[in-house]
Amino acid sequence: MKIKKLFCIPIAVAAAASVMITSVSAADPYTTYNYDAWWNAVPSQSGYEVIDTVDSRRIGLEALADPSSEFFISETEPTTMSDMKDFFITDDGDIYICDTANNRIIKTDIDFNLLACYKYFPGSTSKHIIVDDQGNETEVDADELKSPYGIFVDEDGVMYIADRDNQRVVKCVEETKTSARILTEYYRPETELYDSQSFYCTKVTVDAAKNVYVICPAVNKGAIMFSDSGSFVGYYGTNRVEVTAEVIRNKLWRKIASEEQIASLTKATPVEYANFDIDKEGFIYTVTEVANVQTDAVKKLNPAGYNILEKTADNNSFGDQISITYNGTTYATRLTDIAISDDKFINILDYTSGRIFQYDERCNQLLIFGFDQEEQRGGFNNPNAIDTYGDKVYILDGRNNDITVFGLTEFGRYVHEAIALHNQGLYEEAYQIWQEVLKRDGGFYMALVGTTKALYNQDNYKDAMEYAKLSFYAKEYDRAFEANRQEMLRNNFTLIVLIVLALIVVWIVIKVLKKKGKIPQKLIATGVGKIADAGKKAAESIVSKAKKGGKK
Amino acid sequence: MLYDMKPWQWVKHVIFHPTEGFEDMRWKKAGSLKIAFFIVFLLFASQVFSSRYGGFAYNTRAYSDVFNIMPILVQSVAYYATWVVSNWSICTLFDGEGNMRRVAIYSAYALVPFIIGNFLSTAISYGLTLDESIWYTAIYQVGLWWSVILMVFGMKACHQYNFTMTIVSMICTVAGMVLILVLLALVMSLFQQVYVFFATIYTEILYRVRS
Numbered sequence: 001m002k003i004k005k006l007f008c009i010p011i012a013v014a015a016a017a018s019v020m021i022t023s024v025s026a027a028d029p030y031t032t033y034n035y036d037a038w039w040n041a042v043p044s045q046s047g048y049e050v051i052d053t054v055d056s057r058r059i060g061l062e063a064l065a066d067p068s069s070e071f072f073i074s075e076t077e078p079t080t081m082s083d084m085k086d087f088f089i090t091d092d093g094d095i096y097i098c099d100t101a102n103n104r105i106i107k108t109d110i111d112f113n114l115l116a117c118y119k120y121f122p123g124s125t126s127k128h129i130i131v132d133d134q135g136n137e138t139e140v141d142a143d144e145l146k147s148p149y150g151i152f153v154d155e156d157g158v159m160y161i162a163d164r165d166n167q168r169v170v171k172c173v174e175e176t177k178t179s180a181r182i183l184t185e186y187y188r189p190e191t192e193l194y195d196s197q198s199f200y201c202t203k204v205t206v207d208a209a210k211n212v213y214v215i216c217p218a219v220n221k222g223a224i225m226f227s228d229s230g231s232f233v234g235y236y237g238t239n240r241v242e243v244t245a246e247v248i249r250n251k252l253w254r255k256i257a258s259e260e261q262i263a264s265l266t267k268a269t270p271v272e273y274a275n276f277d278i279d280k281e282g283f284i285y286t287v288t289e290v291a292n293v294q295t296d297a298v299k300k301l302n303p304a305g306y307n308i309l310e311k312t313a314d315n316n317s318f319g320d321q322i323s324i325t326y327n328g329t330t331y332a333t334r335l336t337d338i339a340i341s342d343d344k345f346i347n348i349l350d351y352t353s354g355r356i357f358q359y360d361e362r363c364n365q366l367l368i369f370g371f372d373q374e375e376q377r378g379g380f381n382n383p384n385a386i387d388t389y390g391d392k393v394y395i396l397d398g399r400n401n402d403i404t405v406f407g408l409t410e411f412g413r414y415v416h417e418a419i420a421l422h423n424q425g426l427y428e429e430a431y432q433i434w435q436e437v438l439k440r441d442g443g444f445y446m447a448l449v450g451t452t453k454a455l456y457n458q459d460n461y462k463d464a465m466e467y468a469k470l471s472f473y474a475k476e477y478d479r480a481f482e483a484n485r486q487e488m489l490r491n492n493f494t495l496i497v498l499i500v501l502a503l504i505v506v507w508i509v510i511k512v513l514k515k516k517g518k519i520p521q522k523l524i525a526t527g528v529g530k531i532a533d534a535g536k537k538a539a540e541s542i543v544s545k546a547k548k549g550g551k552k
Numbered sequence: 553m554l555y556d557m558k559p560w561q562w563v564k565h566v567i568f569h570p571t572e573g574f575e576d577m578r579w580k581k582a583g584s585l586k587i588a589f590f591i592v593f594l595l596f597a598s599q600v601f602s603s604r605y606g607g608f609a610y611n612t613r614a615y616s617d618v619f620n621i622m623p624i625l626v627q628s629v630a631y632y633a634t635w636v637v638s639n640w641s642i643c644t645l646f647d648g649e650g651n652m653r654r655v656a657i658y659s660a661y662a663l664v665p666f667i668i669g670n671f672l673s674t675a676i677s678y679g680l681t682l683d684e685s686i687w688y689t690a691i692y693q694v695g696l697w698w699s700v701i702l703m704v705f706g707m708k709a710c711h712q713y714n715f716t717m718t719i720v721s722m723i724c725t726v727a728g729m730v731l732i733l734v735l736l737a738l739v740m741s742l743f744q745q746v747y748v749f750f751a752t753i754y755t756e757i758l759y760r761v762r763s
Contacts, residue, residue: 038616465608468608469608469615472612472615472616474608474609474612474682475609475682477608477609478609478681478682481607481608481609481681482681482683485679485681542560543558543560
């Protein structure tokens with residue numbers, strides 16, 4: 001018995017050790033990177049890790065085809081989600097998923113327990129006739145959705161659904177577990193200002209005043225804005241045209257060309273934005289999905305529709321900095337969705353690479369995570385939407401038909417804590433946390449900047465200068481340098497004055513002695529004369545060498 | 553006093569007496585080609601110094617790791633050489649009296665204030681904040697314009713032109729420099745292609761011989 005026990009201990013230790021090793025080496029299936037001061041990608045620590053992957057089975061969608069369940073819709077109701085385009089997480093932690101191909105909205109709680117599945121939408125006020133691009137008239141099947149592309153839920157639980165193929169936006173509330181009653185519908189605005197034939201809306205958001213903002217990919221004048229009652233208000237937050245060589249050329253041509261020629265010129269039109277999110281303070285953030293567009297790629301709009309990031313952001317480039325051509329395909333950043341978390345972090349989803357780029361409120365690059373290998377956990381095929389709840393980030397994949405949940409690692413938590421203090425101006429409080437970040441990633445840009453500012457506030461100017469050099473931050477370096485210089489002058493004031501006075505005295509003495517004719521022998525003994533002699537010799541040799549060269 | 557000046561003293565004389573200095577030098581047939589080349593080397597050195605050193609806030613580029621010496625070589629030595637060749641060619645057509653040796657010497661001597669300004673401004677940028685950049689700029693600009701003035705009087709003395717003619721000839725010289733540099737670039741790319749052609753033939757033959 002004793003021997004057995006003794007034998008067991010090393011085995012237990014070994015087992016524990018092996019568990020520990022696996023948990024330590026459970027790295028991400030991709031190399032985490034970040035951008036340094038020169039916008040080079042450098043390896044970094046992962047700030048987020050996958051903590052959960054949720055598919056239809058986890059949510060329990062079998063209940064939809066189970067007659068005994070309260071969620072029962074019909075025997076033939078698909079029990080898997082398919083091609084989901086959007087989802088929304090409310091402040092209370094309810095998750096609403098647009099099951100686009102199955103024309104339904106699935107509601108779960110934050111742990112993905114099924115709460116409802118809205119299939120029927122009674123209460124449509126009118127049989128609306130819609131016209132598609134070919135001019136064919138069809139009647140809206142108003143009781144059901146047809147490819148719901150986008151969803152927004154306000155604090156009262158009222159859903160706003162972009163019912164794309166029905167060309168309407170539906171405002172509705174829950175009636176039963178399987179149906180929601182329509183309150184208002186928003187159709188194509190019947191006004192000359194709206195010059196597109198169709199109203200294929202894809203995304204919808206609502207501000208605190210219940211104004212409804214709708215994105216139609218065919219409309220490039222900005223979001224279409226409706227009042228609460230359903231009337232068309234106008235466009236909101238138009239993107240600007242990206243200035244390219246072609247745009248400039250056309251602009252010049254327009255000055256001299258005839259009217260027929262002008263008509264044949266291509267018009268410079270802005271690209272529409274793909275998606276938006278609204279933060280706690282009511283600012284609307286937009287992203288533009290078109291590849292390689294830098295102008296207005298990400299905007300933060302004030303209620304007047306002006307981009308305030310232009311004035312407030314530290315950085316204006318988003319996503320990956322270079323596009324990569326591999327096997328004949330060019331992979332460029334396509335920012336498909338944006339989500340503002342409660343603590344003001346801006347999360348941007350790149351459709352091409354499946355990466356999530358996280359910025360702070362001043363758009364400083366913080367963390368990059370996720371990748372596009374769909375076969376692996378944490379990899380995406382069609383990452384369609386991103387949302388946040390607390391410090392977790394949720395990614396909706398429309399091909400894998402699942403939702404991936406990312407949680408902060410220790411590193412990510414340090415970064416978040418530090419940047420929150422940093423942006424409040426509490427540099428000294430953030431200092432210790434930045435040191436923890438730097439322990440794990442010595443080149444983390446914001447940590448270097450934060451350390452610089454903290455050291456400056458602690459009057460440690462010398463080190464502040466060093467860190468400013470590391471973070472390549474000329475302005476901050478200059479501040480520290482000025483303070484350091486001033487401190488140095490103040491501490492050594494007497495010495496400097498003495499040296500200057502001594503130099504003046506020596507100069508006067510030499511002048512006087514020179515006037516008298518020669519420097520007396522006594523001075524040679526003190527060494528001044530020796531130095532003067534050596535200098536004279538050196539000068540003479542240089543002169544003679546130069547003379548030789550000159551004569552040739 | 554002019555009779556017993558050493559070659560390096562002529563440099564000082566010329567710099568501090570812009571209008572007469574070059575005339576004196578021409579009259580005394582003074583000026584050393586060796587000193588001239590040394591000055592051109594200093595020009596190159598000062599360019600390297602100002603691009604690789606300086607206070608961090610003034611020259612952040614110096615603190616990144618990429619350094620290419622070729623643009624600096626072109627900006628100093630190549631510009632100087634084309635200036636000399638172009639000026640000599642133009643002024644030979646314009647009845648200028650200077651030979652190429654003189655053009656080379658006088659142009660080089662005229663560059664000294666610019667070199668000194670370059671060195672000095674870079675050196676003092678270690679002790680200046682960005683708010684005090686006026687000192688940095690001032691020193692650099694004083695050196696530059698001093699050199700320009702010296703260059704004008706140098707060329708005037710060298711070719712025995714009047715003032716207008718000097719300015720016209722200098723503008724033509726700059727145009728000539730552009731022409732020379734463009735032609736050089738063209739010739740170089742042509743030779744590159746010829747080289748590639750022969751290299752391809754060589755590899756082709758190698759493949760056939762081996763197989």
